[in-house]
Amino acid sequence: MTITQDNKPYRPYGSAQNLLYCHAPEILMEGPAGTGKTRALLEKANLCALKYPGMRALLVRKTRESMTESVLVTLEEKVLPTGWPMLGSPSRPHRQSYHYPNGSVLVTAGMDRSSRIMSTEYDMIFAFEARELTEDDWESLLTRLRNGVMPYQQAIADTNPDAPTHWLNQRALRGQMTRLLSRHQDNPAVSDEYQKRLNQLTGVRRDRLFKGIWSGQEGAVYDLWDPAVHQIDSYEIPHEYRRIRSIDFGYTNPFVCQWWAIDPDDRMILYRELYQSHGLVEDHAKTIAEQSDGESYEATITDHDAEGRATLERYGIPTTLAQKSLRSGIQSVTRRLKIAKDGKPRLILMRDALIQTDSRLLEQQKPTSTSHEFPGYVWHRGADVSETPVMVNDHGMDAMRYAVVYLDGLENNSLDVRVLGQ
Numbered sequence: 001m002t003i004t005q006d007n008k009p010y011r012p013y014g015s016a017q018n019l020l021y022c023h024a025p026e027i028l029m030e031g032p033a034g035t036g037k038t039r040a041l042l043e044k045a046n047l048c049a050l051k052y053p054g055m056r057a058l059l060v061r062k063t064r065e066s067m068t069e070s071v072l073v074t075l076e077e078k079v080l081p082t083g084w085p086m087l088g089s090p091s092r093p094h095r096q097s098y099h100y101p102n103g104s105v106l107v108t109a110g111m112d113r114s115s116r117i118m119s120t121e122y123d124m125i126f127a128f129e130a131r132e133l134t135e136d137d138w139e140s141l142l143t144r145l146r147n148g149v150m151p152y153q154q155a156i157a158d159t160n161p162d163a164p165t166h167w168l169n170q171r172a173l174r175g176q177m178t179r180l181l182s183r184h185q186d187n188p189a190v191s192d193e194y195q196k197r198l199n200q201l202t203g204v205r206r207d208r209l210f211k212g213i214w215s216g217q218e219g220a221v222y223d224l225w226d227p228a229v230h231q232i233d234s235y236e237i238p239h240e241y242r243r244i245r246s247i248d249f250g251y252t253n254p255f256v257c258q259w260w261a262i263d264p265d266d267r268m269i270l271y272r273e274l275y276q277s278h279g280l281v282e283d284h285a286k287t288i289a290e291q292s293d294g295e296s297y298e299a300t301i302t303d304h305d306a307e308g309r310a311t312l313e314r315y316g317i318p319t320t321l322a323q324k325s326l327r328s329g330i331q332s333v334t335r336r337l338k339i340a341k342d343g344k345p346r347l348i349l350m351r352d353a354l355i356q357t358d359s360r361l362l363e364q365q366k367p368t369s370t371s372h373e374f375p376g377y378v379w380h381r382g383a384d385v386s387e388t389p390v391m392v393n394d395h396g397m398d399a400m401r402y403a404v405v406y407l408d409g410l411e412n413n414s415l416d417v418r419v420l421g422q
């Protein structure tokens with residue numbers, strides 16, 4: 001089967017072909033990175049829009065901003081015919097819908113603006129990187145599936161595998177979703193070099209992004225990490241909160257600057273983050289100074305890089321040297337990740353803290369923010385008590401640890417032993 005429209009031919013393989021014919025009400029299209037999941041969903045959206053005049057489909061991700069980077073590029077460049085009037089203004093980041101001449105419409109949205117989504121009804125819902133959603137998100141999306149223009153209504157989620165306990169995997173295991181397995185051989189466009197890069201990943205990230213299996217975080221350093229618990233929507237930080245910044249230098253690896261606020265309950269909130277590779281410290285310093293305008297900080301904690309620190313200081317950013325002790329620092333962070341008596345952890349990350357996504361890191365399948373580092377921050381497998389974390393993609397992890405250790409000091413080891421011995 002080849003679908004030719006305009007100058008953009010598409011031939012679906014394997015799971016992608018099954019997806020086009022499948023009428024199941026809930027579908028989970030899962031698989032490793034770059035296997036053509038998103039393309040397949042978008043092709044189906046476009047075909048249904050052409051076939052069923054007046055249909056409405058929702059294209060959704062956790063945040064509207066993340067749609068622009070990934071899904072909408074493929075939609076506009078690979079799927080939609082070139083030169084259609086629906087590609088006029090406004091520009092991609094502001095586009096809210098794609099109207100077809102036959103009255104069909106594809107609406108784009110993020111769950112971060114869910115009131116817009118919830119006020120209308122759809123024939124189809126396409127959720128991309130659905131592991132970022134909660135099951136509540138998914139179930140509230142399902143209530144919107146009743147436009148009734150198409151002979152069937154359908155919600156399709158695409159995702160890389162996550163932990164086996166993830167609600168998407170569980171939902172499919174319970175038979176509530178039809179599972180389609182997308183595999184590397186389903187995408188003829190994928191390069192050997194890309195595959196090789198995936199093959200070089202380590203730990204759970206390799207399991208999920210290369211092998212495509214729902215792999216646990218047994219080896220995770222911060223196994224308490226749970227996006228549903230430790231990430232929150234943004235809000236304006238009150239002026240009087242204590243603030244600190246923490247920095248991990250890098251060039252090939254990302255340079256990370258985290259802005260933390262400390263609320264009256266001693267909860268640390270990451271409210272802004274710079275996570276950028278291949279930039280000069282000079283440029284980062286300018287960005288930091290700009291972003292920090294009007295705020296004041298108790299300290300800016302950095303790792304050991306004399307030249308980098310000197311550059312920051314030239315731009316009016318005085319620095320404090322981080323205490324780098326790894327293992328006890330990790331214990332201090334772990335204490336903060338635990339849920340306190342008030343039902344909340346004492347370290348939280350705002351979901352859209354990131355100033356800007358580094359597209360080079362995205363392309364390399366590397367984490368693009370501190371929150372993305374958690375699942376891949378693992379102990380060396382099979383190691384004994386003297387185990388250390390695998391030192392890859394740990395730049396946000398380091399900066400976060402410096403901030404925690406600055407506030408809390410190092411975990412008192414002798415105390416720990418006593419507690420354990422009780």
Ligand SMILES: Nc1ncnc2c1ncn2[C@@H]1O[C@H](COP(=O)(O)OP(=O)(O)OP(=O)(O)O)[C@@H](O)[C@H]1O
Binds near residue numbers: 012035
């Ligand atoms: N059958 C196909 N023919 C030609 N190109 C394809 C095909 N399937 C996918 N591609 C192209 O391969 C690239 C990767 O596909 P896509 O983004 O859909 O992968 P994905 O599985 O969603 O990846 P990720 O897990 O990273 O989200 C895209 O540029 C897409 O257009």
Ligand SMILES: [Mg+2]
Binds near residue numbers: 038128158
């Ligand atoms: Mg995708």
